Amino acid sequence: MKKILISGGAGYIGSVLARLVLRAGYRVRVIDNLRFGGEAIVDLLNDENFEFIKGDTRNKEDLKKAVQGVDYVAHLAAIVGDPACAKEPELARETNLEASKQFYKIANEAGVQRFVFASTCSNYGKMKDAAAFVNEASELAPVSLYAETKVATEQFLLSQDKNNTCKPTILRFSTVYGLSPRIRFDLTVNEFTKELALGRELVVFGEQFWRPYCHVLDLARAVQLVFESDTEKVAFDVFNVGDTNENYQKQMLVDEISKQLPDVKIKYVKKNEDPRDYRVNFDKIKNTLGYKITMRVPDGIAQIIKIINDGFLNNPDDAKYKNI
Numbered sequence: 583m584k585k586i587l588i589s590g591g592a593g594y595i596g597s598v599l600a601r602l603v604l605r606a607g608y609r610v611r612v613i614d615n616l617r618f619g620g621e622a623i624v625d626l627l628n629d630e631n632f633e634f635i636k637g638d639t640r641n642k643e644d645l646k647k648a649v650q651g652v653d654y655v656a657h658l659a660a661i662v663g664d665p666a667c668a669k670e671p672e673l674a675r676e677t678n679l680e681a682s683k684q685f686y687k688i689a690n691e692a693g694v695q696r697f698v699f700a701s702t703c704s705n706y707g708k709m710k711d712a713a714a715f716v717n718e719a720s721e722l723a724p725v726s727l728y729a730e731t732k733v734a735t736e737q738f739l740l741s742q743d744k745n746n747t748c749k750p751t752i753l754r755f756s757t758v759y760g761l762s763p764r765i766r767f768d769l770t771v772n773e774f775t776k777e778l779a780l781g782r783e784l785v786v787f788g789e790q791f792w793r794p795y796c797h798v799l800d801l802a803r804a805v806q807l808v809f810e811s812d813t814e815k816v817a818f819d820v821f822n823v824g825d826t827n828e829n830y831q832k833q834m835l836v837d838e839i840s841k842q843l844p845d846v847k848i849k850y851v852k853k854n855e856d857p858r859d860y861r862v863n864f865d866k867i868k869n870t871l872g873y874k875i876t877m878r879v880p881d882g883i884a885q886i887i888k889i890i891n892d893g894f895l896n897n898p899d900d901a902k903y904k905n906i
């Protein structure tokens with residue numbers, strides 16, 4: 583049984599990944615500082631193949647302890663998103679960049695074989711050609727501290743000695759949505775659907791701007807796929823994670839929600855400038871690794887509508903469902 587270490591394993595994506603790889607027969611260790619609590623993984627403590635370390639990726643001793651006996655690392659721990667990074671810029675730089683560099687070095691010294699780094703399609707910034715799609719070879723143009731730290735970490739990982747034991751792979755995630763043990767409502771699809779399912783008026787700023795979207799389960803599946811792919815196919819390489827058909831404008835998201843929720847109330851606020859506007863091509867991961875998504879935006883919308891309408895959450899507006 584291979585052992586996987588997941589940093590940020592109590593988080594929105596990490597808690598889904600932990601369950602996925604446990605079911606697939608891996609042993610799993612999570613390191614997380616529980617900044618947002620540990621409810622999302624508390625039940626996993628019943629699993630003999632699951633282990634938890636409360637620690638911070640900025641702490642060298644915590645990392646040295648966490649990597650012992652580990653085959654693969656999935657590095658998800660980060661201050662995630664533009665607002666959270668803008669609110670705590672020093673913490674964001676320390677966690678997203680400096681700690682990530684330190685983590686890779688310690689993992690390599692400990693003999694870890696693979697290091698999957700969760701990056702973001704936000705790195706592309708704004709498309710130069712509004713009619714085109716960006717891909718892994720496109721110029722990176724980060725316009726936020728969050729994306730800047732991700733780009734800098736990518737550059738560090740790709741510059742490492744190719745003979746190192748620990749082979750890094752960079753996954754540029756699409757904007758995530760869908761159900762997780764640590765549900766979030768500060769993500770576009772989830773937030774829009776929640777507001778409209780609760781019968782509120784939704785205010786949409788800049789409905790014309792593009793983003794790619796991918797279900798949280800499919801992002802987690804991409805990490806597992808990298809671990810299970812031939813080393814030469816993934817080592818020191820970069821993959822966008824998503825599906826080319828899942829690029830949406832905000833207006834298109836609202837239209838999809840409207841198909842499932844009649845009589846929604848929408849207010850559009852004109853916004854001609856957005857520093858991020860990108861449509862992404864995902865052929866590389868599909869053609870190289872055989873990756874295919876299993877969920878599409880309408881599926882995620884239906885999930886959110888169900889948990890709101892059926893009363894799964896006592897208070898969907900609770901601050902615990904947001905990262906800031």
